[in-house]
Amino acid sequence: MAHYLVRSNGKEFDIVIEKSGDSFHAVVNGRKYFVQSASCGRSKSVMLIDGSSHEISIKTNGYDNSRLVTVGPVEVELEIDNFRLAQLKKAAGNGSGKAASKEIKAPMPGLILEVKVSSGEKVEPGQLILVIEAMKMENAVKSSAAAVVKNIAVSKGQSVEKGDLLIEFE
Amino acid sequence: MAHYLVRSNGKEFDIVIEKSGDSFHAVVNGRKYFVQSASCGRSKSVMLIDGSSHEISIKTNGYDNSRLVTVGPVEVELEIDNFRLAQLKKAAGNGSGKAASKEIKAPMPGLILEVKVSSGEKVEPGQLILVIEAMKMENAVKSSAAAVVKNIAVSKGQSVEKGDLLIEFE
Amino acid sequence: MSKPIKKILIANRGEIAVRIIRACKELSITSVAVFSSADRSACHVAMADEAYFIGGAPSPESYLDQNKIIETAKKCQSDAIHPGYGFLAENAGFARRCADEKIIFIGPRAETIELLGDKIQARQKAIEAGLPVIPGEEIDVADSDDALTKAKSIGFPVLIKAIAGGGGKGMRVVNSAEDFNESLIRASSEAKSAFGDGRVFLEKFLENPRHIELQILCDAHGNAVHLGERECSIQRRHQKLIEESPSPVMTPKLRLKMGEAALKIARASDYIGAGTVEFMVDQDMSFYFLEVNTRLQVEHPVTELVTAIDLVKEQIAIAENKKLSFSQDDITFSGHAIECRLSAEDPQQGFVPSTGTIQDYRIPSGPGVRIDSGVESGSEISVYYDPLFAKLIVWGKDRSEAISRMRRALEEFRISGLKTTIGFHRLVMENDNFISGDFSTNFIETEYPNFEFETAADKTIETAAIAAAIDKFKNESSINLQNGKSSRASVSNWSLYHRQRNMRKFTGSR
């Protein structure tokens, strides 16, 4: 028997798994399911929950507790912890609530075509900040809020990878 | 540069491989080819021989020198050795020429339905020896030559795997 | 009055279960798979909306277990059961049990299955309906002397075939009186084990006949149509390997006559559902009634491709008591379709079954190609079930385009981990007699006696040799690098990294 806490997209699932012969009982937020699971190939399996069939594939992000679970054609990102560990983490109260974005990162890999702001400039919401060309399309990157530009990390003609820092705000 | 001897289906290929930039020169039984090879995924590659395109996949039988090479949709089994090693092997003259078959092995996995001979019995070429059921079909196993049955390794109702010993002759 | 079906239990596995599940999904009908212990992660289980375990790997413990299947259907509240082909598809007792349990059996009525499943009665019915039949009669297996006398009076070669069942099981051609007795015993024993009925029938064996069958659809309101023919002469041991529509020898006039004959026996047996009337056609184009298959055929897709009618959806509509939405005049035939049955068998070794785990499964696609497959990468082909793992069906504007498309599609197919008949089908698509359409049911044994097939071309072997050499060369270079066994005495970390990067480059990884 094992007790897990699974979180995804703001939802929490308290799950107890118990083996039952070739199969499993899963108690999910108090509701009991009969689960059969059979693997097929390396990372795929077929899972039946009270008879409902699902094709499952699970990818682990290396050492940590996050998983990319594919249910049929749908991908779900989630985090799974042993229940007690999750409770301890919560009690420790490691801060939630994301800080407002203080930077713009490259939304895609591409080439910086133009930078339309300069350091120290005050920008309005929706103002054009820069233009990235990717796959032959020009993409306008705009500010989401009023802010003051602190640092411009890229220049015209530069290639960037997805996630590269472009602009920092004060 | 490396020098190999490849054997398949009674044919021998004396092959010298030399790297040339991103590509290779292969001299095969004295004829020179320009070869480009690019891998795609784990076991697949695209190989161009003087521009002719081939989709290649290679499986190795563990430690030894035999390979299963798939060229497009065609499978080719072959053996590859370093040329000098192959020459040494040849000089040592490890016996070729297979001995006549002294046994019958299961040609497929299945269920022994009937054994039609007994130990010590003399059988004629084409005589029915036993019947195996596999995938709902009855398959007659017949003798390929005149022989005397020495040992019957299976009995009616027994399940056999492909390659299991069924009958030994004297 | 029509009654919509909401949930169908598919009492089958493999490609045909997948085919039926696809139809259910497109009709928004809930699909229910059943599975044996060998099929826990099979495609049909993964694809169905629901799936239930019904027993052990051997089919009598699962796919043939009527109790378990009925029980499962009731438990999950299925309105209907689709039996596919094989297993319980032509079991009148099962159809009757479904009726008793108020579950719709998607197939003809039990009485029809019973009547037509018995070759003697079916033959009698055909004679009454005015269909031509091949000379022959039932024989008593126990009285081998009398059986031999009857065989002699019909004249060798004769064909012994099981009265129950079909699909080549319990069937033997006997060319001379000496072989008669053993063949009779084998056929009867095979029939008994396959169908639980050892009775056999004896008939004149036609020389170089064609096997041509007519697809029929009959609703419960007296409407019956035929959907043209399928040419199924390319067979091995009475198992069809390649089917096509239209037949290369068909004429509109002959199709009309055979279609009428097919509908005559359908009407005479109050047929409801999809079915196939099989005929033998001899060299002067006379045709003889063979039998009626009271089920969906393996080869139904070729008809679907030339008529644009979805036979599984029509089966379901008929089971819902709907009227056919078209009449005979609405049915048109367009282009040419060919199906190759792809099996896990080794043609080089007399088509022995090949088992194992499928690796690197890649199906062809593009214009005019359809695959009905029951497997994927990671699927296991076991000894328990039919070795058919997929059907490759192509459509072309004419036979010539269909053949060249089939060739192209077979070349694109990739599967490893076991032996298959794909290479064999590629040979047939290059065979002059196949291409000219000049063949009979003896095609395989005439063209490929002793299963002596051409192996890989010399050029292909040379290519494989070069590939193996390049591969070994790359690996040896790579091992040398990894072990630091470079000819240079010392290599700095940076230059090692640099060389590995180069190597990655020339091997094409990016």
Next chain:
Amino acid sequence: MSKPIKKILIANRGEIAVRIIRACKELSITSVAVFSSADRSACHVAMADEAYFIGGAPSPESYLDQNKIIETAKKCQSDAIHPGYGFLAENAGFARRCADEKIIFIGPRAETIELLGDKIQARQKAIEAGLPVIPGEEIDVADSDDALTKAKSIGFPVLIKAIAGGGGKGMRVVNSAEDFNESLIRASSEAKSAFGDGRVFLEKFLENPRHIELQILCDAHGNAVHLGERECSIQRRHQKLIEESPSPVMTPKLRLKMGEAALKIARASDYIGAGTVEFMVDQDMSFYFLEVNTRLQVEHPVTELVTAIDLVKEQIAIAENKKLSFSQDDITFSGHAIECRLSAEDPQQGFVPSTGTIQDYRIPSGPGVRIDSGVESGSEISVYYDPLFAKLIVWGKDRSEAISRMRRALEEFRISGLKTTIGFHRLVMENDNFISGDFSTNFIETEYPNFEFETAADKTIETAAIAAAIDKFKNESSINLQNGKSSRASVSNWSLYHRQRNMRKFTGSR
């Protein structure tokens, strides 16, 4: 006189190169691929009979390098070059160079490409041929005041579009005078970088129009036919996402009128080859000439599925100087076809391109499904080329069957390693306005403002959570076993083996 083509160089990559190679294989024409350093192991290289390296990953160094392509064609003795779409497909200079080098360019004559590639000239030609056009005129980018005056006189909203090229590049809708200047500069700059020509045209922007196009085929002997329409209104930023044939709003009468209009401009421009005449259709079903695409379209398969005519083979036949084998009266339309363009883009993040290596690629199949794909497991999607990796095309007896089949096929599709638009297409196939056929080119921005798509259903998230828990449970049990960290103090080798066997059983490995 017709001259058979023996060898075709395909000056393209990805799915369209694969599509053309398939046609070549079926016609026994030798296919030659060319490839950049990013495409050494790409599908089109693996599938072609021959393949030659032509340069670096950025397309100007390879797929757009006319010298290298012509040189390769001459070196390997190709009779003909098929340009696919994009790259050099509508480059009149390249077509002319092929002609000079006596290589057949599979496409219209250079003069036709030149004439119709220039939106101003094409518009003039259309007006002369009697086709209705949208009010508008060319503007001088440098004289922004004059441009704004012209925009105001046409009346906002206006559409700025590049005179050269197409495919949504260099195109901007401007709703008010304030935004005009910046949009004009952006559009012109985009046009200059994409087509080397910054000239733009201004026209009245129609509210809620449909984009409907007519496929034409014209041989070199004066025979011209149209193959019906394609409805291409489902677009994002002027890039088509979903196409179908017939259009849900088409009537036989309108098709006749639009077909006649399409053939008028074809005749007026001495068109030879396959082409597409694009129209905007407004809400009262008036249609306006938009442009002619002098090439094979991405969406050509929907026409192939409803007409059973292979457009690539027809292109090749026309290039061989053959007469069309059918007349307008021979062309019939059967059923309904829909295409979804599957792209490596993340719809949740405003359709940003997604790059990476494709894993676990599994294409759907079964009745009525066609995939034109340019990738397979192990393929890399790079930043250098169009993110379109495959097209999923289905045929159904009517629109409703086609939609439910598309839904089924999208559900069967598997791809991992990067984000794709498959989930987005699944949403559209469930969208009431799409299902009713009631949509315009504004569909995407109206239905999915701010790219706010429904994420996974709660039930699906719960299923994923259970799957993760079971998986973790299995792994932890397995680690315990392997490390011998069992709760029992000592475990004999035999019982350990026994427990592992059991575990294999319950995980379904056999």
